[in-house]
Amino acid sequence: MFIGKDINIAAELLQKGNLVGIPTETVYGLAGNAFDPVAISKIFQIKKRPSFDPLIVHVGDHEEVKYLAAYIPNELETIMNHYMPGPLTIIVKKRHLIPDIVTAGSPYVGIRIPKHDVTLELLRKIDFPLAAPSANPFGYISPTTAQHVADQLGSKISYILDGGACEVGLESTIIGVNNNGSLQVLRKGGLTLEHIEELTGKKLTINDHSSSNPQAPGMLSSHYAPRVPLYLCNLREKIGSVDPERTGVISFSDRFPSISPNHFVTLSESGDFGEAARNLFSGMRHLDNCDIDLILAELVPNVNLGLAINDRLRRAATH
Numbered sequence: 001m002f003i004g005k006d007i008n009i010a011a012e013l014l015q016k017g018n019l020v021g022i023p024t025e026t027v028y029g030l031a032g033n034a035f036d037p038v039a040i041s042k043i044f045q046i047k048k049r050p051s052f053d054p055l056i057v058h059v060g061d062h063e064e065v066k067y068l069a070a071y072i073p074n075e076l077e078t079i080m081n082h083y084m085p086g087p088l089t090i091i092v093k094k095r096h097l098i099p100d101i102v103t104a105g106s107p108y109v110g111i112r113i114p115k116h117d118v119t120l121e122l123l124r125k126i127d128f129p130l131a132a133p134s135a136n137p138f139g140y141i142s143p144t145t146a147q148h149v150a151d152q153l154g155s156k157i158s159y160i161l162d163g164g165a166c167e168v169g170l171e172s173t174i175i176g177v178n179n180n181g182s183l184q185v186l187r188k189g190g191l192t193l194e195h196i197e198e199l200t201g202k203k204l205t206i207n208d209h210s211s212s213n214p215q216a217p218g219m220l221s222s223h224y225a226p227r228v229p230l231y232l233c234n235l236r237e238k239i240g241s242v243d244p245e246r247t248g249v250i251s252f253s254d255r256f257p258s259i260s261p262n263h264f265v266t267l268s269e270s271g272d273f274g275e276a277a278r279n280l281f282s283g284m285r286h287l288d289n290c291d292i293d294l295i296l297a298e299l300v301p302n303v304n305l306g307l308a309i310n311d312r313l314r315r316a317a318t319h
């Protein structure tokens with residue numbers, strides 16, 4: 001494995017059926033040729049991902065989205081026209097040219113256009129779309145730097161394309177259409193629901209929880225989780241009763257001087273949601289690598305990107 005910035009190397013490896021770590025504005029992906037079932041099977045193998053969990057297909061422009069989709073409902077097309085490229089995935093009826101292994105047998109496919117110059121250039125150089133889940137072992141925290149990918153999957157992939165730290169830091173928002181034609185949110189993510197509702201003028205239905213046979217494992221109540229147990233609590237109440245040397249803390253904007261600074265993550269001192277989202281996964285990862293017994297975290301205000309941040313914190317928490 002090596003980390004580099006050479007888009008041609010990445011393109012060549014992908015053309016030969018290999019997997020490459022790719023940067024996006026949300027999180028890093030583990031990418032392979034979406035038209036090549038053998039490459040796709042390697043993705044499932046390396047991530048130890050259950051075969052019922054479909055992959056998102058990444059393309060470079062709107063034309064390609066239309067080429068892969070059998071049909072795009074008007075409302076989804078409006079959202080696409082406004083927010084793609086961006087932290088958004090739409091679920092649409094697929095055309096047969098997308099192998100079933102990509103969608104785990106579903107007639108629907110998730111498609112997105114990442115807003116990242118490096119990966120958009122890579123997509124222009126190759127003549128196939130890229131299937132890419134987040135580049136982490138199944139169930140673990142998603143990577144937001146090339147080094148995060150190397151730390152966990154480095155021995156299993158030949159190249160990681162370095163595009164810097166992810167600007168959004170949370171996975172894409174996933175939007176689909178349910179049977180009665182209304183839009184539903186399958187995963188809260190980097191595009192806020194307020195933005196989508198403002199555009200469509202309609203309230204979104206949220207359908208992002210499932211305890212069995214989930215449509216999306218990101219719906220499972222335990223996901224995105226560190227190994228050190230993480231507990232959600234009111235920090236002001238609990239902070240006095242823990243061993244300050246053995247406890248990690250994730251706060252939204254407060255500081256707690258009793259906790260060792262190396263074990264302390266403030267998501268955003270100014271209370272900025274974008275900054276908090278960018279810092280969440282790297283903060284969890286940092287604490288997971290510290291010699292501590294537990295992590296205490298608090299929920300952030302439940303508006304704007306706070307919805308997606310709280311969703312990830314809840315799924316990271318020990319139950």
Ligand code: TXA
Pocket residue numbers: 024026027028029030053054055056089091103106108109110112114132133134135170171172174186215216217218219
């Ligand atoms: O921001 C992102 O979306 C990142 C970057 C790399 O693009 N990708 C990502 O992929 O988060 P992954 O595989 O970690 O999560 C994708 C989620 C899964 O929970 C999957 O079940 C759901 O999207 N999904 C994909 N295709 C679907 C489909 N056809 N129907 C329903 N859910 C789908």
Ligand code: MG
Pocket residue numbers: 133134142
């Ligand atoms: Mg993932």
